[in-house]
Amino acid sequence: MQDAKFLVGVDGGGTRCRARISDMDGNILGEGRGGPANTRLGLDVAFGSIIAATDIALASAGLSLDRKKDLHAGLGLAGVSLQRERTLLASYDHPFKSMTIESDAYIACLGAHNGQDGGILILGTGSCGCAILGGREHTVGGWGFEISDHGSGAFIGHQAVRGSLLAFEGVIPMGGLAIEVMDRLGNSPERAVPWAEQATPAKYGAFAPLVSQWADDGDEMAEDIMRQAGRDTALLLRALAAKGTDRVVMIGGVAKPINKWLPEDVRQSLVSPQGDSLAGGLLLARKHCEKTAV
Incomplete structure (x- = not known):
């Protein structure tokens, strides 16, 4: 177990943050929840929620909290549709083995269609639409409460x-x-x-x-x-x-x-999801792991 690789998928929205840990075979080991993780609240606030949710997931998996350093993380966060947020995140001192970040809509779309082509519309505290077609992401909305978030x-x-x-x-x-x-x-x-x-x-x-x-x-x-x-x-x-x-x-x-x-x-275009956002986060982490072979 000390040499094992683990994945964590994180769904960070404007109200709450969820984390799910699996092994490389796809077995779900534990889950946890934290507070809001929209990057526009500040990266320290967002990562405070991410780490809190991850710690709870680690504990529920029977793993020690210092195993965060062994986790390959796939994060879907509200707010990262903004390039300024992505730039700040790229240099953030995170606690994971590796970290791949996309929007919360992106991982929701990945999970909903099990990595295949399709679209997602998130209607939560905020709103954002995303379609992944032929490996290319297309988005609508998601620019924040002040100027966007229609229907939310x-x-x-x-x-x-x-x-x-x-x-x-x-x-x-x-x-x-x-x-x-x-x-x-x-x-x-x-x-x-x-x-x-x-x-x-x-x-x-x-x-x-x-x-x-x-x-x-x-x-x-x-x-x-x-x-x-x-x-x-x-x-x-x-x-x-x-x-x-x-x-x-x-x-x-x-x-x-x-x-x-x-x-x-x-x-007529609405279909049922094949998986949830956390499944998408785990897919994101797995793809990074396979690509980099770390």
Whole structure:
């Protein structure tokens, strides 16, 4: 065991980080979870979550924590669609035997289609689409909450907060969703402002399940938000189809609730995944290992 090679696949998103360890034969040995690992939060924050999740996976595998130095890591991280983040990561002092990094969408696509051609649309705290065709990556979205993340949990939650403030001031009708959102914000725009000044995308995303539930109950504002999120999601799915893929897997916490709000034409391209993001991370690590024979 001391001379054995191990792989770790890591899926680092804006809300949480997951790690899975396997041996070179593909046997799963252990898994772990950590906090957010979006590189835009800072590399020390991201790697703190990555290492925490990896340590838990090592412990669950019955391996000592110092075995990180023997792990070939395949990391899929939110934020690395930006070249500046990739440049910083290339020189980061990581604890692994080797480290290969792609976006979280890339490893999700690898895992969903078991390394074969296909597309993926992640709808979680943020959103990003990716297609891998003939070994070439094509992406849509994924540029962050401030200017992108259409159809995501953060987008849905942000719209809920904005709409609820309007309802609180009598600009639009007050419904069940607005009442519940404003209750969480202290029923005061004065309290909502400092909350918003510190709010991360994950904080907005925490409102997304509430919006979906109220939309199912017929709340007018909630329905409007989910319809818009459905239209935005459809745009991303059609963009992936235009890249050349007729098979797309939709994953993430918003994927299931958004499905009923999608136009029928885009539903036809949706397929079930063959594996998850962590399977893709392990595939990424294995390909690097085989290529470099380390």
